[in-house]
Amino acid sequence: MGQSMSRRFLMVFGAALVAVAGASVAANYSLWVNGRTGGGVAGNYADFTYWGPAGTAAGVNKKAVNWDGYSHISDKNYLVRNALDCFCTGTNWCYVAAHSAGDLMIGYTLAMYGGSSRYKKNATPGSDGSCANSDGTTQAGWNIKWVDVAAGASGGSELANAGDWALSEPLVSDLKTGTARAMYDHNNTRAKMFYLWAGAKGTLYSFVLPGQDDEAVAYHSSGGVSGSGGGSYCNPSDWFCNDLTLGTAATEGGTAKWSNHSVVFRDDAEAYNHYTNGNWQGTVGLVRTDMVNYAK
Amino acid sequence: MRPAAWLAGAALAGLIAWWAWPRAATVPEAQAAVQRGAHLALPAGPASAASRPQGSPFTDAALRERLLQRERLLQRLERARFTLATYRDQTRYPHESRPIGEHPDQVHPFVPIRESLPLRFPGSKGAVPGVRILTTQDRVFMSGEEAVKVSVTAQDETGRTLPLLITRAVAFDLPDPRQVAGRPQLALDFTGSEGVYSAQFQPSRTAFADFAGTVRLQVTLSQDGRQGVVNFDIVYQPLVPAEWGAISDRVIDGSLDFVVGLNVKRAGRYVVNARVDDAKGEPFALVSFNEELGSGAQTARLRVFGKLLRDGSPAMPLRLRDLQGFLLVPDSFPDRAMLARREGVVYKSGSYPIKSFSDAEWSSEERDRYLAELGKDVSQLEAQLKPPGH
Numbered sequence: 215m216g217q218s219m220s221r222r223f224l225m226v227f228g229a230a231l232v233a234v235a236g237a238s239v240a241a242n243y244s245l246w247v248n249g250r251t252g253g254g255v256a257g258n259y260a261d262f263t264y265w266g267p268a269g270t271a272a273g274v275n276k277k278a279v280n281w282d283g284y285s286h287i288s289d290k291n292y293l294v295r296n297a298l299d300c301f302c303t304g305t306n307w308c309y310v311a312a313h314s315a316g317d318l319m320i321g322y323t324l325a326m327y328g329g330s331s332r333y334k335k336n337a338t339p340g341s342d343g344s345c346a347n348s349d350g351t352t353q354a355g356w357n358i359k360w361v362d363v364a365a366g367a368s369g370g371s372e373l374a375n376a377g378d379w380a381l382s383e384p385l386v387s388d389l390k391t392g393t394a395r396a397m398y399d400h401n402n403t404r405a406k407m408f409y410l411w412a413g414a415k416g417t418l419y420s421f422v423l424p425g426q427d428d429e430a431v432a433y434h435s436s437g438g439v440s441g442s443g444g445g446s447y448c449n450p451s452d453w454f455c456n457d458l459t460l461g462t463a464a465t466e467g468g469t470a471k472w473s474n475h476s477v478v479f480r481d482d483a484e485a486y487n488h489y490t491n492g493n494w495q496g497t498v499g500l501v502r503t504d505m506v507n508y509a510k
Numbered sequence: 511m512r513p514a515a516w517l518a519g520a521a522l523a524g525l526i527a528w529w530a531w532p533r534a535a536t537v538p539e540a541q542a543a544v545q546r547g548a549h550l551a552l553p554a555g556p557a558s559a560a561s562r563p564q565g566s567p568f569t570d571a572a573l574r575e576r577l578l579q580r581e582r583l584l585q586r587l588e589r590a591r592f593t594l595a596t597y598r599d600q601t602r603y604p605h606e607s608r609p610i611g612e613h614p615d616q617v618h619p620f621v622p623i624r625e626s627l628p629l630r631f632p633g634s635k636g637a638v639p640g641v642r643i644l645t646t647q648d649r650v651f652m653s654g655e656e657a658v659k660v661s662v663t664a665q666d667e668t669g670r671t672l673p674l675l676i677t678r679a680v681a682f683d684l685p686d687p688r689q690v691a692g693r694p695q696l697a698l699d700f701t702g703s704e705g706v707y708s709a710q711f712q713p714s715r716t717a718f719a720d721f722a723g724t725v726r727l728q729v730t731l732s733q734d735g736r737q738g739v740v741n742f743d744i745v746y747q748p749l750v751p752a753e754w755g756a757i758s759d760r761v762i763d764g765s766l767d768f769v770v771g772l773n774v775k776r777a778g779r780y781v782v783n784a785r786v787d788d789a790k791g792e793p794f795a796l797v798s799f800n801e802e803l804g805s806g807a808q809t810a811r812l813r814v815f816g817k818l819l820r821d822g823s824p825a826m827p828l829r830l831r832d833l834q835g836f837l838l839v840p841d842s843f844p845d846r847a848m849l850a851r852r853e854g855v856v857y858k859s860g861s862y863p864i865k866s867f868s869d870a871e872w873s874s875e876e877r878d879r880y881l882a883e884l885g886k887d888v889s890q891l892e893a894q895l896k897p898p899g900h
Contacts (some may be wrong), residue, residue, distance in 0.1 A: 288841065326781070326800070329876075354875065354876040357880075372627070376627070377739065378632050378633060381684060384843065392650055392742075396651065399613060399798075405597045421630070443624055510586070
């Protein structure tokens, strides 16, 4: 009887140990994909230079997925795939936050490579940001729960169309509205929700950016409105322009949003511009709060 | 990490957890009464000092904090449930076989891009008032012998066409660190009719025949003496990586497959998609293929998933329309080499009874993995919100 009890205790204890060991391996991560201008060192997931002080809370196990914010999306896409391989395969899962052209980057990644076969990795990156295989097995796509987007530029910007941004930047030609929208099927998120925060504190380029804008992108992009070209969308207070609706519903006027894109925040008070100011500001600040509250 | 270290760490963690675990016996009666209602449950409003039970260890601030914590848990649960429900609903069909309604801007992929722009020069602090420039462009990514068609016109705010003059139109390459910039600019020939000016540009017939990258067509406009610029960008790749072959269809695994033949000259990841219309020409589905192909004779399977057919009951036969495809080249620019477009209906399926298709939802390791994880998130949050003992 006593021996049986001891054996049962050992079995339970052993099972508990296995559970503890397993639980310590599986983890959730918060990946932050930057936009134009970059700033952080590529492959250094602790470098939050683009966003703000690295000590600021920004979701569970936060990682800065740095790319130069200058090159073509396709040229630097391996950096994002490396990060997703590292932290979002096997038993690990990710929440993703993106800003501006980071929206184009993560959308492109999912649409083009979201179903590709990925080696499961050990979440221990080397200096180049890549990780070693964990057990040599593969899986289809990455483990991503959802994506938060501040001031998304996946629909492009008229500032790129008009030539206001430097021609010498390869990324600028990607951000032309027609090019950004033709680059991939934005509806193909592989069933991941894209939650969108759209700012409207723009004044400087209102004669170029249609409808409301945050000084870099207009609502047609930050609000995830579908179509091959940009359109004009506003806050409800503007009677002469169709409203950008909240949620996944079509805009006033009937233009659909991209599938799985939901507007969480529309800047009715015109209080948020495009820029982080190196201090988690603009709509990035709102996304950061969302990541803190939901990316656990 | 060595097994011994694992065991020691796990044992230490267990001891800490045992020590830190809240003891039911130490919970005061007032707090326990609250907890019997719901974990983290509190009175509806912030408790005042007068309403707080005597001897409560909670300050008003602590009570408010607990109320806030519960509210946050509820919000997390709401998102977790939405995430799970969305994923489950979206993956009844595989990602490669979708209702066309989910892809509103992919129904007619070859319709030209239409944009409306102000008349201005880059860098200027304003635009010409009362004038909009309307442009069309029928493609962005192109290869081989393809040509792009562009047009431009001016309108006033009521939509009335305004007189317009094209003072300069040139094609030039955008800077790219991979190649020497500064090829000689090429003049473009626009022709006008009723205020609409259009041009066609075929890189393979120009000095850009061997160029891979972005070519900008820049048009300088004058509307009643007021000037501005519009730009059309194309991404050109001389390589045509494969030729289309024959198309056939078959019913297999409870689904309808369109099997598209390809003669692959350059091996790699091919992205192919097409629209599926019903017998009346109503758009029904978007089908796609994204896989590695070797060189030589290959096929791309475009599957109309059985359950999608059962749920939508489209009139047979189905028509495969607007077929497009490209070789996706990772980590380079251009990132794709296009196959020639195949516009319009390219194939008609056989007529099959709808009931010959499977009604089963998509099943895969990927879907199981997601449903398990997202379901776990919901369960854990529900458990945190449950009253103890329930």
